[in-house]
Amino acid sequence: xxxxxxxxxxxxxxxxxxxxxxxxxxxxxxxxxxxxxxxxxxxxxxxxxxxxxxxxxxxxxxxxxxxxxxxxxxxxxxxxxxxxxxxxxxxxxxxxxxxxxxxxxxxxxxxxxxxxxxxxxxxxxxxxxxxxxxxxxxxxxxxxxxxxxxxxxxxxxxxxxxxxxxxxxxxxxx
Amino acid sequence: xxxxxxxxxxxxxxxxxxxxxxxxxxxxxxxxxxxxxxxxxxxxxxxxxxxxxxxxxxxxxxxxxxxxxxxxxxxxxxxxxxxxxxxxxxxxxxxxxxxxxxxxxxxxxxxxxxxxxxxxxxxxxxxxxxxxxxxxxxxxxxxxxxxxxxxxxxxxxxxxxxxxxxxxxxxxxxxxxxxxxxxxxxxxxxxxxxxxxxxxxxxxxxxxxxxxxxxxxxxxxxxxxxxxxxxxxxxxxxxxxxxxxxxxxxxxxxxxxxxxxxxxxxxxxxxxxxxxxxxxxxxxxxxxxxxxxxxxxxxxxxxxxxxxxxxxxxxxxxxxxxxxxxxxxxxxxxxxxxxxxxxxxxxxxxxxxxxx
Numbered sequence: 001x002x003x004x005x006x007x008x009x010x011x012x013x014x015x016x017x018x019x020x021x022x023x024x025x026x027x028x029x030x031x032x033x034x035x036x037x038x039x040x041x042x043x044x045x046x047x048x049x050x051x052x053x054x055x056x057x058x059x060x061x062x063x064x065x066x067x068x069x070x071x072x073x074x075x076x077x078x079x080x081x082x083x084x085x086x087x088x089x090x091x092x093x094x095x096x097x098x099x100x101x102x103x104x105x106x107x108x109x110x111x112x113x114x115x116x117x118x119x120x121x122x123x124x125x126x127x128x129x130x131x132x133x134x135x136x137x138x139x140x141x142x143x144x145x146x147x148x149x150x151x152x153x154x155x156x157x158x159x160x161x162x163x164x165x166x167x168x169x170x171x172x173x174x
Numbered sequence: 175x176x177x178x179x180x181x182x183x184x185x186x187x188x189x190x191x192x193x194x195x196x197x198x199x200x201x202x203x204x205x206x207x208x209x210x211x212x213x214x215x216x217x218x219x220x221x222x223x224x225x226x227x228x229x230x231x232x233x234x235x236x237x238x239x240x241x242x243x244x245x246x247x248x249x250x251x252x253x254x255x256x257x258x259x260x261x262x263x264x265x266x267x268x269x270x271x272x273x274x275x276x277x278x279x280x281x282x283x284x285x286x287x288x289x290x291x292x293x294x295x296x297x298x299x300x301x302x303x304x305x306x307x308x309x310x311x312x313x314x315x316x317x318x319x320x321x322x323x324x325x326x327x328x329x330x331x332x333x334x335x336x337x338x339x340x341x342x343x344x345x346x347x348x349x350x351x352x353x354x355x356x357x358x359x360x361x362x363x364x365x366x367x368x369x370x371x372x373x374x375x376x377x378x379x380x381x382x383x384x385x386x387x388x389x390x391x392x393x394x395x396x397x398x399x400x401x402x403x404x405x406x407x408x409x410x411x412x413x414x415x416x417x418x419x420x421x422x423x424x425x426x427x428x429x430x431x432x433x434x435x436x437x438x439x440x441x442x443x444x445x446x447x448x449x450x451x452x453x454x455x456x457x458x459x460x461x462x463x464x465x466x467x468x469x470x471x472x473x474x475x476x477x478x479x480x481x482x483x484x485x486x487x488x489x490x491x492x493x494x495x496x497x498x499x500x501x502x503x504x505x506x507x508x509x510x511x512x513x514x515x516x517x518x519x520x521x522x523x524x525x526x527x528x529x530x
Contacts, residue, residue, distance in 0.1 A: 020198040067198065083198070090206040090239035090247065094198075114201070114244050116276050116284070119331035126383040141499055142448065142458060147415040149386035150298060150336065150378065156499060 023111050024069070024083055024096055031098050031107045032071050032078050043068040043082075049171045056167070059160045062086065066168070077101055080169060086161035088115040088154040095158060097130075097165045103173060104134045108162055118154030126155075130162055135170040139163035201244045208237040210300040210529035214307055220519040231257050232308075235269075247274045250287075253320075267362065269322045280330035287363050288327050290340040291376040292390050293317035293424055294411045301527020302502040305420060305446050305462045305494045308523060311486075315468050316426040316440040317409065318357035324366055334381030336388075344370040345405070347398030347433075352471040353484055355428055355438040356405060359396060370395045370402065384416030404431045420446040420460055434475050440468035442488070457497045464490040469513075485513035492523075502527045 028038060044065045054060050062085035069081040080099045085092040091114040098107045108127045113119055120126065129145060138144045139159050148155040211234045219225035234254045241247040251270035259266045272286030289297050295304065295313040299320065304310075313319040325342020343366035345359035361367065371394070378388030392407040409426035425441040446462030453459070469485040492506025504525040511518050 020200075062200065085200045087206070089208065089237075090204065090249070091241055091244070092200045094200055112200075113279060114276060116247075116274050116282050116329060119279050120334075120336065120380040122279070122331075123334060123380065123383065125381070129383065142415065142418075143451070146384040148380065148383060149303075149413040149415060150380065152298075152300070152303060152499075 020083075020094060020111055024067075024081065027096060027107070027109050027111075028069060028071060028081050028098065033073070035073060036078065037072050038069050038081075039072075040067060040069045042066075043172070045168065046171075049168065053164050053167045053171075057160050057164050059086070059157070059164060061164065062092065066165070068172070079106060080173075082165045082169065083111065084161060084165060086157040088113075088118055088157055091115050093121070093154060093158060093161075095161060097162055099166075099169055102134070103166065103169050104132055105130050105162070105166065107131065110158070115154060118148070118151035120148045120151045121154045121158050123148075133162075133166065135166040137163075137166065201241070203240070203242055205238065205240045208239075208530055210235050210237075210527065212301045212525055212527040215524040216308075217522040218519060219521075221517055237270075245276050247276070248272070249274055267322070269320055272327075278330075280332040282329050284327045284329070286324070287322055288325050288340060288342060289320070289322050290325075290327075290342060290372070290374040290392065291338040292321060292374060292392055292407065293319065293409055293426065294386075294413055294422060295319045296321050298413075300529035301504075301525070302496055302500060302529055304422065305444060305460055305504065306464060306490060306492060306523075307504045307506050307525035310424075310442045310444070310464065310466060311488065312424055312426070312440045312442045312466055312468055315354050315357065315470050316428065316438060317407075317424075318355070318360055321360060322363065323361055323372075324363050324368075325371075331380075334379055336378040336380055338376050340372075340374045342372050342374075343368050344372045344394040345396040347396035347401070347403035350396070350398075350403060350430070350433065350435070352435055352474070352480070355435075355470040356396075356407075367397060370397045384414060386413045387411070401432060403433045405429065418448040418451045420444075420448065420462065435471050435473070436475065437473035438470040439472045440466070440470075442466035444490075446494070457495055458499075459493065459495050461493045462491075464488070464492075466490075479514055482514035483512075487511050487513070500529050 042065045067083040071078045083096050085094050094112040096109045096111050100106050108130045110122045113122055141147050141156050141159055145159050212232050214230050214232045216228045217225050237251045239249045253267045253269050255265040258264050268287055270287055272284040272288050274284050276282040291297055295309050296319045323343040327340040329338040343361050345356055349358035350356055351358055374392040376390035380386055389410045395402050395404045407428045411424040414421040422444040428438040444464040446460040448458045448460050450457050450459035466488040471484045474480045488510050490506050490508040494502050494504040496502045506523050508521040
């Protein structure tokens with residue numbers, strides 16, 4: 001019995017330690033296919049980009065950096081993925097936005113949701129409405145984005161968070 | 175062998191707790207503050223009497239939270255009603271104050287001063303989220319919002335379904351009245367008698383973005399002075415925010431046993447449309463119409479006119495304007511008619527509300 005408990009603890013420990021990164025890489029593979037390679041960097045947002053985007057979206061970036069993946073098939077660049085956070089009512093919501101090379105959203109995913117309320121932002125049907133949007137899209141709750149009753153704050157935060165990343169990618173890729 | 179086991183245990187816990195170079199961890203212990211509030215102008219005229227006019231900062235609410243870890247947090251809500259508290263005036267209430275353990279999306283628990291999840295408004299009541307100036311009377315007389323008290327709750331979300339089960343202090347049956355049902359039976363956490371607990375379970379479906387639909391069942395064997403009054407409250411609710419439509423509807427029924435009132439029942443439907451989307455304004459401009467019927471003494475032992483005395487129908491016409499999603503300006507006009515007397519009360523209200 002002791003042996004199995006121990007085995008479980010070791011497995012849980014190893015699995016638990018890389019939850020966010022593993023989940024991100026899993027979603028990148030689901031979106032872009034299996035035969036891909038990626039490079040990842042902690043991208044420190046230049047201050048002028050940061051200020052401009054924060055002011056236009058009325059939301060601050062969670063940190064000075066985001067995590068940026070470039071996705072390749074052989075030598076061909078397929079797209080990008082950016083991992084960032086926004087605050088729900090009081091806890092960070094970790095989310096991922098995947099883009100094609102034209103800066104259009106290919107997929108959005110909530111990687112980790114920590115709040116007791118507002119979990120419905122993880123609903124894939126709701127997240128799928130962002131597919132195809134880019135830095136010129138409106139991202140207005142109740143306009144081009146449906147609200148979620150019972151998740152007013154988290155839906156608003158995540159929508160603005162995704163908007164910020166479309167603007168950031170535009171700055172990065174030019 | 176024992177040494178190897180010990181070593182492996184330590185190693186596995188080290189893996190579990192370490193923030194290795196590979197891992198990404200965004201949580202930091204943090205306190206946050208939020209809140210909402212509403213200022214109202216109310217004008218009431220009834221029969222031939224002179225109308226009453228009031229200006230009132232109806233609610234000023236502050237919400238605090240602190241997160242110690244990703245799973246353990248504390249949340250509190252303090253409310254001040256009607257600007258100040260003096261003898262018999264105003265209210266200062268601790269409406270929420272609970273320790274929250276969020277084990278995973280589909281299971282968490284709360285312990286402390288909690289809100290049972292009954293009806294739409296008890297938990298979702300920030301002024302910009304509903305269109306009328308005052309909360310619908312249904313959420314006063316059938317669902318005694320804001321309903322709060324000491325207890326524990328279990329909650330979770332999975333595959334579009336959201337549930338919450340609450341076990342908390344019961345109602346004081348000696349406070350039940352024909353004119354407002356169970357509302358005056360709320361103990362509000364004040365040295366609450368915990369002999370007869372209240373049990374409530376609610377399920378919501380949120381699978382279609384923009385649509386919330388749900389129901390709840392609440393039971394309490396309410397302790398009265400020298401007897402007990404078992405009550406069961408069943409309610410249905412829906413909130414639609416889709417394609418510029420703003421629709422709220424609720425229906426509720428309270429059954430009482432061993433009491434002169436046997437049933438309180440009521441419903442409302444509120445339908446609005448954001449015309450700002452047609453005109454092309456930045457603001458949301460939402461004219462709405464609401465119909466409600468409430469009878470807090472729909473069935474009584476006495477029968478006859480006692481079942482019509484508190485039967486009221488409401489028509490409300492109004493508009494709410496949101497320059498941003500967090501701020502709202504509202505105006506509405508209501509006609510309330512009593513079934514027994516035929517008396518009409520006319521209400522004109524203006525309101526400003528915010529949330530952050």
